[in-house]
Amino acid sequence: MSVSIDIDHVVKRYGDNTVVKGLSAKILPGEFFTLLGPSGCGKTTLLRMIIGFNSIEEGEIRLNGKRINEVPTDHRNMGMVFQNYAIFPHMSVKDNVAFGLRMRKVPEKEIWPKVEKILQVVKIDHLQNRMPTELSGGQQQRVALARAIVIQPEVLLMDEPLSNLDAKLRVEMRNAIKNIQRQIHITTVYVTHDQEEALAVSDRIAVMNNGVIQQIGTPQHIYKRPANVFVAGFIGLSNFLQAKLARGEKSFDLIFQDGWRLPIHTVRKDSSEEDVIVSVRPEEFDIMPSEQPGIPAIVVSSVFLGIATHYFMKTDKGHDLEVIQYQGEGRHLPDGTAVTLQMKADRINVFHAQSQESMIEGEDDGKKE
Numbered sequence: 001m002s003v004s005i006d007i008d009h010v011v012k013r014y015g016d017n018t019v020v021k022g023l024s025a026k027i028l029p030g031e032f033f034t035l036l037g038p039s040g041c042g043k044t045t046l047l048r049m050i051i052g053f054n055s056i057e058e059g060e061i062r063l064n065g066k067r068i069n070e071v072p073t074d075h076r077n078m079g080m081v082f083q084n085y086a087i088f089p090h091m092s093v094k095d096n097v098a099f100g101l102r103m104r105k106v107p108e109k110e111i112w113p114k115v116e117k118i119l120q121v122v123k124i125d126h127l128q129n130r131m132p133t134e135l136s137g138g139q140q141q142r143v144a145l146a147r148a149i150v151i152q153p154e155v156l157l158m159d160e161p162l163s164n165l166d167a168k169l170r171v172e173m174r175n176a177i178k179n180i181q182r183q184i185h186i187t188t189v190y191v192t193h194d195q196e197e198a199l200a201v202s203d204r205i206a207v208m209n210n211g212v213i214q215q216i217g218t219p220q221h222i223y224k225r226p227a228n229v230f231v232a233g234f235i236g237l238s239n240f241l242q243a244k245l246a247r248g249e250k251s252f253d254l255i256f257q258d259g260w261r262l263p264i265h266t267v268r269k270d271s272s273e274e275d276v277i278v279s280v281r282p283e284e285f286d287i288m289p290s291e292q293p294g295i296p297a298i299v300v301s302s303v304f305l306g307i308a309t310h311y312f313m314k315t316d317k318g319h320d321l322e323v324i325q326y327q328g329e330g331r332h333l334p335d336g337t338a339v340t341l342q343m344k345a346d347r348i349n350v351f352h353a354q355s356q357e358s359m360i361e362g363e364d365d366g367k368k369e
């Protein structure tokens, strides 16, 4: 049975320094929920509040609706996987995994079937008699994961569990973790500062900055409709352009610095004419011949990546832009080629220049999801 976690306006202070600032999130039963944000934004601090290593100064955390602020860690029934694995170097794989069960005084004859089953789930049952020094980084991480889940916790917490692994193993292990989580269906809070990893594993992501949640949503939603300029810049690649929003014939026009007007139908109907920031993903540009309407630019350099070519361009106004052209979308453009850039108007995002919040219809409540 999976549990929900309600994080309700929680605050964490170290002396005068408030590092978690009235943060709220509702994590659903069985969900793979990721906290994503830059170093120092408070991810580990929040995870430690959930498991009970950190006190909660204000607000409440509830498990299935029941307040747990005062419940000590060893009564919370949560498993945690740390960045550095923290497996015992002097114990074999199976003794490492059995440890939590022994601590809970599970009868010895019940321990081994449980350990074996979990070792199969994480696919290291053939290594059960090895010592940690005889394991690769990925295998050690599987031991750490097995050890956290063998006690059948209600909640699984993982703090940057893959950051000690090399790039290839990280991808392999993140897929393994995602599959294992689906299989055992434990409510999981996962911490990373790697946006690609977050997009790959999560049901939903909370993007954090500076102790505050910026947006909560599915990976697709956060990528396509970022709630503010910070999220647009932190997740994936975004080109930012200044423009003015003006009332057009039917809805609104974006007027770019070189005078190009692009009709846009996705901004809120009650928007006012004002300065805006437009964010455009590299794949949201259309590269057109130079005589077309749009933003004039020159190809500075390019990188051929197989499925796509990545162009680095400079506009007439001197702005650097990154543009992706997928294989088969047009001929290769040599350095120095003059082009015009248009945009896929339904997909680009528009933010108030001042508040930096999204102006897209229906995107004003990203924090409350």
Ligand SMILES: Nc1ncnc2c1ncn2[C@@H]1O[C@H](COP(=O)(O)OP(=O)(O)OP(=O)(O)O)[C@@H](O)[C@H]1O
Residues within 6 Å of the ligand: 014, 019, 037, 038, 039, 040, 041, 042, 043, 044, 045, 046, 193
């Ligand atoms: N025990 C502590 N005493 C005082 N300040 C602390 C303590 N632990 C963390 N902090 C501060 O709280 C802020 C948030 O730290 P936290 O470890 O939660 O960040 P993080 O998002 O996990 O970062 P990283 O990605 O680098 O692990 C930081 O500014 C940090 O210096």
Ligand SMILES: [Mg+2]
Residues within 6 Å of the ligand: 043, 044, 045
């Ligand atoms: Mg951390």
